[in-house]
Amino acid sequence: MVLAAKKDSGTSRTDLPQGPVFQNKKLKAFKENAPFLIMIFPAVLVVFLFNYLPIYGVLIAFQDFMPGDKILSDTTIWVGFDNFKRFFSDPQFWPLMKNTFLICIYGFIIGFPLPILVSLMLNSLKGKKTAKFLQTIFTAPHFISLVVLVGMLTLFFGRYGLVNNLVASGGGERYSYFLETGAFRPLYILSSNWQDFGWSAVIYIAALSNVDPQQHEAAILDGATRFQRVIHVDLPAIMPMISVMLIMSIGGLMGVGYEKALLMQTDGNLAVSELVSTYVYKRGLTGVPDQAYATAIGLFNSIINVVLLIIANTTSKKFSENSLW
Amino acid sequence: MKKWMACLLAMAMLLSLVACGGGKKSDKPDSAGVEKLVSEYGFQWTDPKAPILNEKGAKELSFSVYSSKNASALDYNDMKIMQDLFASTNVYVTWENVSESVYSQQKNLIFGNADNRPDAIYHAGMSSGEIIKYAKRHVLLPISDYLEYMPNFSKILNDRPDIKAQLINVEDGKIYSLPRVEEMGLLQNPNILFLNKNWTAQAIQAGALKGVTEAELKDGLALTSDQMTDLLRYFHDNDMNNNGNAGDERPLSFVYNNWQGNQCDLYGMFGLNDNLEHRIVIDDQINYTVQDERFKEATNFIAKWVADGLIDKVSFEQSQDNFLANGKGLENYGAFYWWESETVVSNPENYITCAPLIGPKGDQTVCVSNNPEVGTGEVVIFADCPNFEVLLAYFDRYYDPLISAQINYGPIGIVYEENLDSKGMLVQKELPAGITSDELRLQNAPLGIIYLNDYAWNNVVNMEPRAKLRLERLTEFVTPYVAKNVKPCPNLQFTLDELNTLANYETNFNDYVRTNLIRWLMGGGVSDAEWDAFQKELSGKVNIEGLKKVYQDAYDRFIGK
Amino acid sequence: MKKRKNALRDTLGDKIFYIINGFFLLLLALIILYPLYFIIIASISDPDAVLGGEVVLYPVRVTLEGFQKIMERSDVWRGYLNTIIYTALTVVLALAVTVPAGWALSRKTLPGKKLFMIYFIIPMFFGGGLIPFYNVMSSLGLINTMWAVILPAILSVWNLFMTKTFFESSIPNGLIEAAKIDGAGQFRIFTSVVIPLSKAVIAVMALYYAVGQWNSYFNAMIFLQDESKYPLQLVLKEILIASESTVGGSGETILQQFRMANLLKYVSVIVSSLPVLCLYPFVQKYFAQGVMIGSLKE
Structure with missing residues (x-):
């Protein structure tokens, strides 16, 4: 995903006559810096597992919720901003x-x-x-x-x-x-x-x-x-x-x-x-x-x-x- | 900001799908159906002494019950009473024990992990609000639909409509939990006034206390508020404990707003049956004492005692640990309110039990607390428990008086002799060396769902000596002073709407009253203007009338009006 | 030698500065020390004397009951062992996760740096609460395993950002450039240039993670069912609660329990913190790294 984003940012090719060279340079820079992605990966994974997987729980704030209720299903009781209003x-x-x-x-x-x-x-x-x-x-x-x-x-x-x-x-x-x-x-x-x-x-x-x-x-x-x-x-x-x-x-x-x-x-x-x-x-x-x-x-x-x-x-x-x- | 929220929400949606999909399917066996239970496993529930299941049932059926346990208690699986129950019923229960503090954290998680719930929770500690909400979601088993399997419990409900009324869910008229009932008559009046006999004798000799002779210094002494003022002042001004310091005597002590030994009895001098919630039932009407003019008078009177040092300000900030620790060693309590004098002071023989103080206008009554003797929500069974009929019949045995006594105090063979005495009562066994009776009890008794009432105390089991002593003191010196039309507010069942009103206003009400009351008591009293403003706020933003209506409606349902 | 040189150069102003500085630190030390000392004497005094305000400068009616009660319990020792295992594993894993990630985040050339930062910041503020967390742990099959205690603790975003900042401000860029010119790859640079220069921050992180795990009990309370897996803090907490519990006891028992509970409070602080305090000086050793940077630079 990050890679794709980087490639997209190279759309300014028409402004730069030496396009391919630039691309190469970018690629080289990316290659040089790719090890950083490996270094950061374990931290990303840990945060994903223990912080992002359960984060859907914030939706409880907009529900009439009791433990055991499915947080996203057709039985969920949505109450909008009622809890905040209260x-x-x-x-x-x-x-x-x-x-x-x-x-x-x-x-x-x-x-x-x-x-x-x-x-x-x-x-x-x-x-x-x-x-x-x-x-x-x-x-x-x-x-x-x-x-x-x-x-x-x-x-x-x-x-x-x-x-x-x-x-x-x-x-x-x-x-x-x-x-x-x-x-x-x-x-x-x-x-x-x-x-x-x-x-x-x-x-x-x-x-x-x-x-x-x-x-x-x-x-x-x-x-x-x-x-x-x-x-x-x-x-x-x-x-x-x-x-x-x-x-x-x-x-x-x-x-x-x-x-x-x-x-x-x-x-x-x-x-x-x-x-x-x-x-x-x-x-x-x-x-x-x-x-x-x-x-x-x-x-x-x-x-x-x-x-x-x-x-x-x-x-x-x-x-x-x-x-x- | 918007981008963040959008990003977050999108992520959350995505993940919840992942997380929801990951849940395991329940691996619980299907219910066999009563017919199969009867034919194959010999299930019977009509004879409350015979086994509930046959040998095959004992081997093949089992129930997992989650329970918190007291820290000194053995694992329930190893408890003799539980093994005895298995022997007599053939119902096999696996107990999953956690400590009480762990349970309070795990309770929501047990309910939350919908695919892995146990069959039932013992010591569940469910509030009526929780029960009503889970009942609505069909999480809990409606026990009242299956009362035929519970002969003992049905009988209790028939004999005691008041207990039944405390259990019934208003929304659908069903019962979802099993109660604990231990009726000793101790909880309603949590304070007794104890007075230092020797110090009072000195005051009489010094002529500081008029109208009382030394011969009258025995249990049951009733002092007027004026006499008490003089007496406390004498305690305050003199070096009563002869340690060379006239400043360390505490004339009158209590633990402010504690569940026992609190200040509420003092309001009895002005005819109010106050309690910590300031809510009391008089002639079947819900009353808030804080709306009564007499509350103002009483507060001003007590505030004067505080200002004069007759009640040490420490009474308002100390924990009960501090209060108890201070009673040890050097004697410095002149008078104090507590459950029993033996816990508070090292020399209880120096203290007499007083009757309630008589107020300036001759009023003489005490605090009536709302601590209930019926604990609802003690056991709940999950709706998806297979073969729940068997579990119901099993739990019904707990309400047999002889079993109840053992559940509460410990089993025959460890705490009680195998043989009953001539009256059919349980006989206490001799204590093994190196263990106190309390330790033995806590180790071997699970406590929990029981039914011990007058019948049990007279025919099955003796009350503990301490409870007996306290009961005697209460019946002699305290309960006679409570008017017949005054009752505590029982466990009430509320509708969802009512629960919402309570949730929205009650904490605020408590905070408002508590902040003001202590300010008045510590600051010398309340002026008329302040009192009027207080009343205005109470009936305005604090919504005391709304709260009163909720309780009144619930109470009317309770008495069947 | 350096010290003497400085000493020679102390001006009057410096001297005043040192005196004032020393004075304030001493004052601070006293404010810190008295309550610590109080905990020690309270843990061996009669609890009634402690609550009654008799214990001020020395223990009153010395009793070792509290320590005895704690030490004779096998679950306390097992708790120690568990805590040591959990802490050691947490520290190793946490350093392996935090230090490289901190280094990567501190580099301007990290692809998608800003996205990563946002990715790490969001969980600092938004959490799903306990129930979803529990259900996720349950799906991961971690319930009632020691990993339920260890894994969620191996990354603290706060610590990660501290590490990142440390790298940004304390590792001279010239050194990295020099290593690059020598033909070292990113991993090489990290292991042979960055890590040796960062012993101080690694030591701090080890300390923060270790103490965080050492003092924690909440995850253990929620995810562990076997009491044999309980860490020390949870065991102590349970003992304390048990001694405060009043169910079914008579007046005398309750009183005895209150006294014991009050004694155990102080004892448990000593029992649980002393081992870690003894380790602190070892961590400190790594704080004196300044000289090395200088020498590397030359």
């Missing part, structure tokens, strides 16, 4: 969108630069042994399960937890971190970042390790300070990686799972902790369990994300050389 007309639609958006955007603003910062800092630490030790420590929280993470949060930030005990012994008032709406987002976001910044930094650390030391030496000769070298040597070196991660993160911005929010949810913080995902989860528990509704919301979410991705990619292309495609 979501849009839900009294909670706007609060849910707002809560989801805010927690994602705040999470992104803190969570995106942090690993970059940390990798640059670790990279410019003088003791390499210390740097390695710190790196190991920083990745460790990634292995803590959500249940334990939230368990520790309640222990540390509970009314009689570590933090409140410290505050109280200093004469302060105890504060109910889990009942106040103001505390939910900071707790949620900071704990997520605590858990994952070190892990996300690994890729940047790896990219930094490929920086040519000669560049540093040249900069030193020019009299650059260590800080200047971070800005002018290290940062540009990982800029392509940063751009791509940025685009992909923006593309995944609205995707936030329900597990952690649900674990941290109390009646007190419900006004901010009810997210699209937790709400859908709860709706599935009361009344009719509704696969189609959940799929519709998932699809809606995906579309928002795709739009964001395209915007991010186009913007990035315009202002830098880096883009995803």
Whole structure:
């Protein structure tokens, strides 16, 4: 299929007098680059089997579906955009969108630069042994399960937890971190970042390790300070990686799972902790369990994300050389 | 954008064709038909003690039943009660066990993989919404069409129209699932108030609690709300546990919105039978307590206790684990609500069981919870199960009281003696060394579909000692305070339209009430203006009247109106 | 030698920079370390003391009950073995799929590059959900085999794009051109020029895939029926849930179970993460590749 497409693009033969030569050149170039197709084939196959074969399931969003129904047959009950309409007309639609958006955007603003910062800092630490030790420590929280993470949060930030005990012994008032709406987002976001910044930094650390030391030496000769070298040597070196991660993160911005929010949810913080995902989860528990509704919301979410991705990619292309495609 | 979608859809269409074509055809044997079953396999269902099949049937017929199991339980194939059932019925069942958490993930997939379904699901946990939708698609066997094969179950349905009414699918009037019925009378009132005897005695000595003498400090003590306020304040202000810190006493504790030991009993001081759903049946009318003026008064009263520190704010954020852990070691609970005091505190002998608190206007009642004692949707059979008549007759045996008891508590020979006592009751065997009675029970009892009611408790099996103790406390100190016209809201069956209304409004209703209620309780109360706005919103966008109508209609059908 | 040279050149500004940098990292390390330390002491303390807030700086009423309970179970050890097998196979296959594909995608001369990119981006956003996925796996005959756990995990598009970006930015084009002039074919270039220069990214990918598989349980939960095939995380999860379950128990049993569940939470974190953490330093070794690029270039 790809081959055919390439051949078609050679229709401009009439414009080019040396047509056959051009064709030959193209063919030669293709031959030279054909090995790339072989290299990419296994990945294409895996994605086809495990991602594309089941993808017809998105059609569930337009059906009245129960498990076991044929997704495409004459017994399928098509309902058009009903599932979407139900979501849009839900009294909670706007609060849910707002809560989801805010927690994602705040999470992104803190969570995106942090690993970059940390990798640059670790990279410019003088003791390499210390740097390695710190790196190991920083990745460790990634292995803590959500249940334990939230368990520790309640222990540390509970009314009689570590933090409140410290505050109280200093004469302060105890504060109910889990009942106040103001505390939910900071707790949620900071704990997520605590858990994952070190892990996300690994890729940047790896990219930094490929920086040519000669560049540093040249900069030193020019009299650059260590800080200047971070800005002018290290940062540009990982800029392509940063751009791509940025685009992909923006593309995944609205995707936030329900597990952690649900674990941290109390009646007190419900006004901010009810997210699209937790709400859908709860709706599935009361009344009719509704696969189609959940799929519709998932699809809606995906579309928002795709739009964001395209915007991010186009913007990035315009202002830098880096883009995803 | 458009190109993407088009591309995606085209791809999806193409692939679904591929995927749909790939399905295997079912390899299930055809049903033999009842006549052949009777003539060839000796199928009989009329004598509930004799085998259901003959030897040939035991060898040639088999059923695969999918079931989640409790993690401590043995594989059902290895359970003695299951082997005993095979011996007495000749019906061979292969159990496919998964853990409960795995089942909750796999349930949809089992239904989704239409060509490879088992014959039945045990511990199916089907909601009425699921049943109604699958029934409409003819996925499930309409059990009520074949009741002749189920003499025990038919008798239950005849004797207990209330149970029948909880099972009947409104859309077509049929029954699609087998229930679990365990009627001990424990679930309706999930809270009992326990009070620290020694601390209260100190308060009386100090003159802080008027109108009560030390001699009256025994089970059944009824305090007025004013007395309770004084008492809790005394607990709050003094170093009751003598550890040098007057700040670590928790005057009144509960676990907010927990299924047991919650705050709902406090609303009883104002004559409300509140529960977590705030929905209760009075004189056969569905009521929402949050629409009652008394709810406002009660909320303000409780909010004052919170503001004064008589109810520690931790009660609103703690999990039950935290609540239970805090009761151990140093004594710091003055009073608390729970299912039983023995679980909560290390020294339960220091705590007395109280009658409900008496409110400012003399009201004295308690929470009536909607936790049902009838579990519907416990077993479903797939419509394409071959020879389902045999499976129905087999499951019917589970409703024999003697079998029910063994299903629920463990089999004769392991948990119970071979011989019944003079009254015909099961006799507990001596425990083997190194195992608790609970462990033994969980290992050997599958639980699931049973019918244990008053008759069984009086004639077949003794209640566990703990259940008995709790029941005694409830009948003495709690249930007398519930008015006769107040009933919990049972399992109701809804039409598809009603289910849609519930799906669209109920989660939102819960969120709205919960967010506001806790704000009021934590923030010192609710002003009249706020309350009015709340009522307006409730009957407006939140659609409480719509919800009420759905429940009322369903309830009217339930009582046969 | 290089180090000394740098040391000589440290200006006052550099020194301040190093101090501030070190200070912030130290602070960060403390914030990270305390909760980790807490998990360790909580795993050997009386669970009531943990929930009661008594455990702050040192374990209280030390108990090894949790570890005993986990270690004496044969299914935990079997889970370990399964997880190791699944992880090892996943990493090998994932690298074999991801690294060449990443390299191919990073080349401007890849025929149909844009189409391929779109092909890989779409599944990042659109999925068919669980039921079609299950049915596809069922048609492929993978249900209840270890391949159901391994194969879907051998390509993460996110990782693929990271690899691609790494290649684009870190492999000097001149080197590739030089190899071409020497008459090397694309495969030759890939194996003898690209791979040696990309140990860092290969190490990261190995790490990401390994840990991804090590921590995952969902596919195993859905596709595996035999408990003897369960990976460690699923076994631990089941133990945890089992200890929280309250069906039919009396008050005392339930209480004991709650205590055990609370203890096991912390124990399971240690049991499941320690082996991987110990491997991390080995991965790190490959991060110090910068010198090599320099030497190759000369």
